[in-house]
Amino acid sequence: MRKLLSLALVAVLALSVLALPASANEKVNFSVFQLKVEIDPMIQAFGKLYNEKHPDVNVTVETLGGGADYGGALKAKLTADQMPTIFMIEGQGGYDLWKDFIADMSDADWVKDTDLAFYDPDGKAVGFPIAMEGFGLGYNAEILEKAGVDPATLTTFSATKAAIEKIAGMKEELGLDAVVSVGTSVAGGLWWVTSQHVFNAFYAGYQEYNDSSVYDALRRGEVDQERLTAFANYLKLLYDNADPNVLENGNYDAQVAAFASGKAAFITQGNWIDPNLAQLEATFPMGYISHNFLEEESTGLYMAAPSWFVVNKQASPEQQKAAIDFLNYMALSEDGANYMVAEAGMVPAFKSVKLQPEGPFSKALVEASARGGNFNWYFGQNPDGFNQGTLGPIFELLATGTVEDFVADVTAAFQEIANK
C-alpha cells in the first residue's frame, strides 16, 4: 500500500515537471505601476480593454496614491521581489538610480511618433512619455480685458511689469486680492512651483528647444550673474504682487482657488490645474504668456514630458515584449488616443494623435505646440533632492529677503554641486 502511494506520488511529481513547458501557452502576465491617481480609473479601463482585445496577455495596473513617495514604494517592491514590468521615472535622477532595470526601447514603433522620449546617455530611447505637460504665466482673460491689457502684447519683461503694476493699481475695482497667485511655501508643499517650474525659465527660456547651453554652464558652476539677476527681479515682481498668505503659507488648493475664484489675474501653474478648475467651476477664458524676465520678445511656453514609462529589463523576455506591445498600442491605436486624450484629458505626446483635450490650459498648450518656439524642461536633471532640499528654501527666503541674497545663494548652491 505504502509503495503504491509513493509510486503515485512520484508519478504526480513527474507529471507536474513534464507539464511545466506546456505552460508556455498560458497568458503572459505583466504589470504597470504608476503614481497618477487622477488617471487611475481611465488607465484601469484601458488595461481591461487591452486584455479583452489581446487574450494571450494579461496586464494589471497598480496606482500609488496620496502623492505618496513613489520611489520608496518602488524600492519596497524591489525588495519584496515584486518589481513591476512597467514603472515610471521622473527624470535623470530616476534613470540613474534604476538604470539596471531600464530596457532599451529604441526599436519600438512608438519612438518614431514622438519628440519627447527619454534617451539614455548612449542615445537609446528608454522612456515612453506619459503625456505632454506645460506651463507659463497663466492669465484670466476676463480680468485683463477689464483692465485694458492685451495679453498678446505681454512679450517682454517691461511690458509684463507695466501690466502687473497697472492691474495692481486697479485691484479694488477688479475685485482682486492680489495680481498674481503664486506660492513658494515649503510647508504648503508648493516649493516646486517656483524652485522647479518658474526657475525653469532661467534654465531654458530664450533658447532653441534642444539647446541646453545655459543649463550645462550652470551645472559646471558657471552662473551667468546678469541673467540670474534679471530672473530674480522678475520673480520678485511676482512675489511683490502676490497675496502674502498664499505666497508664504498657501498650499496648492489655496493657490488654484485664488485664481479660479477670480481673486487673482495671473497664476504660475501648468495645465495640470485643468481638473481643479473644473472642480471649482471656473469658466472664464484663460491663456498663457511666457515667463518674460528679459527684454527680448518671447511667447514660448515650457513643455515636456513630466514622467516616462520604462520597461523592466530584468523581467522575462516575454513580459518585456508584451510590455512594449502594450505601450505601442497606447501610443498608436485609436483606443490609446481615446484613453490618453478623451478620457484622461492629457495633452498627447504623440504626433499621430489627432484628438484634442478639453481643458482650457491644455488647449492653450496644444496651440502653442503648433505655433512652435517653445522651451524644454531641465529641472528634472538636477541631483536628487536638490530642487526641494536646496533650492526650495532659497526660493522661499526671497519672499521676505533680497534679490542680492537670492542671487548669491543660487550661485553658491550650483557651485557646490558642480564641485562634486
Added chain:
Amino acid sequence: MKRRGWIDALFIFPCAFAFIMVIIVPFGLGIYYAMTDWNGVNPIVNWVGLSNFQGMFSEPQFIYSFLITLMYTAINVVFVNIVGFGLALLVTGKLRLRNIYRAGFFVPNLIGGIVLGYIWQFIFNNVQVDMGNALGIAFLQKSLISRPDTVIWAMSVVNTWQYAGYIMMIYVASIQSIPGSVMEAASVDGANFFQRVRRILIPMMASAFTITLFLTLTNSFKQFDLNFTLTNGGPAMRFMAKPIRSSQLLAMDIYRTANQQNLMAQAQAKAVIFFIVLVIFSLTQVYLNKRKELEA
C-alpha cells in the same frame, strides 16, 4: 510559589520571537547597511566602513535638525505631560460629563495623516491670521507655522492637542489603580486638593510617570508624521550662512536623505547616530525615574 521555567519560557516566546524577527534582525541589517554604499536598488552592496558617518556633522541642516529636535522634545515632554496629567485629574474627578470628556480628549488621536495637516494648516494660516486681523494683535497676523521662531512651538501645540489624550489614558489607568480609601483618608485629614495631589497621588503614580515620560520623550524625538504633514520642514531660514528648513526634525531629515536624495546608506548612518542619542537620553530618564520610584 513554584514557578516552572519552561512555562515562563513559553509565555515569553511569542513576543520575543516576533520582536526578534520584526525589529532586531532588520535593525541589525540596517546597521550593516549604514556601513555600505547601499542605495536601495543596486543589488551589489560594497562595504565602506565608517565613511557614511563622516561629514554629517558639518551639514548645517543636520546640525540644525539635531538642535531643534532636542528643543522640540524638551518643550513637548513638559507640555504633553502637564496637559495630560491635568486632563486625567479632571476626568477622574466629579465632573458631570467626564465620560464624554474622556472620549473627547482622545478624539484628536483619530485625526491623522493628510487630514491632520489640512485642518491644522487651515487653523494656523486662516483662522489664526483672521483672528489676529480682527483683534489687531500683530503677533497673530502672520501664521505661526510660517515663522522660524514660532514654528516649533506651533508644532508642540498641535502635538499636545493630539497626544495629551493618549498620555491621559495612562494617567487615568494609574489613578484608578490607587485605592480610593487612601485619598479619602487624606481628605479627612484636611489636606486640600492640591496637597493631596502632590503628597499622595504623584508619589503613588511614580511608575506611571516613568512610562509617560519615556513615551513622550521617545515619541517627540521620533516625531515624523505631524512634522511631515503640518510643516514639511518649513519655513526656510538661514543657519551657518546656508538656507535650511527651520522645522525639519531628525526623523524627517533621515527620511529625506533616504527618499529624496536617494542616499540610503547615509540615511541609515544618521539613523544609527539618532538611535544612540535617543537610547542615552531615554535610559537616563528611565534610570532617574526608577530611582524616584524606589524612594517613593
Added chain:
Amino acid sequence: MSQLEPVAGNKRRFRDEGRSPGLIIAEVGTMLLFLLFMVPFLLVLLNSAKTAKEIIFSPVSWPQNWGQLGENITAIFNNPSTDYLGAFVDSVIITVASLAVIALFSAMCAWALVRNRKGWSTAIFMAFVSAMVIPFQVVMFPLVKWFKIMGDAIGFPLLGTYHGIVFAYLGFGCSMSIFILHGFIKSIPMELEEAATIDGCSQVRTFFEIVIPLLQPTFITVLILNGIWIWNDYLLPLLILGSAGEVQTIPLAVTAFAGSYLKQWDLILTSALLAMIPIIVLFLFAQRYIIKGMVEGAIK
C-alpha cells in the same frame, strides 16, 4: 466611586452632589477645553457635508445641505479606484487580530518577566524597552527584505497577507505593551497569586484566572493605544501589503482620493470621518467597561 475631588478645602466627602465654586470652575473650564479640543474634529464634520468646491471656498461655513454627506459617502463606496468596503473589513480583521495577539502575548510575556526577578529577565525587558526608540525608517526596508526571505524560507508568504501584517504588528506593538503592563503587573500583590497556587491553581490557570482579570483597566488602555495606532497606520501596511494587494486597509484605500495635484477633499474628509466612527463607538463602549471596573474596585 471617584478618588479625587477637585475642590479646594472641601471636607464634606459624603456630599456627593456638592457643587462648590471650585467644582463649578472646573466644570466650566473643562467644558471650554473640551470644545477647544473638538474644533478640528468639527471642521472635519462640517466639511464632510460639502462638495469639494464648497470646502475650498468656504471651509468654516455651516454646510448648505447635510444631504451632501450621504452623497459623499455614496461616492466613496462607488469609487472605481478603491474598494472601500473591502478595505474596511480588512482593517477590522487586521486591527482585531493584532490587538488580540498583542494583548495576550504581551501580558504573558510581561507577567513572566515581572515574576522572575533575575538578571536575564531584566535584560530581556530592557531589550524590549530600548527597541522602542528605534525609528521606523531605519528598519522599514530591511524589514521588507527580511519578510521576503523568511516567507520564501518557510514557503508561507508574509508579504501581502493577513498573518504577515499581524505578525509585524505584534513585533512592533509588543514593546510598548509589555512596558506598560510590566509597570502595572508589578503593583499586583504577589500574595494573591500565591494564595491561588496554594489552592491548587496551576501557573497557567493563575495567570488566566487571577492576573488577567486584575489587569482589565490596563488592558483597555493597551488595547486603545494600540488600536488607534494600527487602525490609522499607513506606512507599515503600504510596505507589507502594497498599494494594490489583495488585502487593503482604510488608510491605503483613502489615498485613492488624493492625487498629486487634485485632492478630492470632500471624499478624503468624509472617509476620515467614517474611519473615526468605529473607534469612537469602541472607545465609548470600553469606557463603560472601565467605569464598571472602577465601581467593582470601589465596592471591594
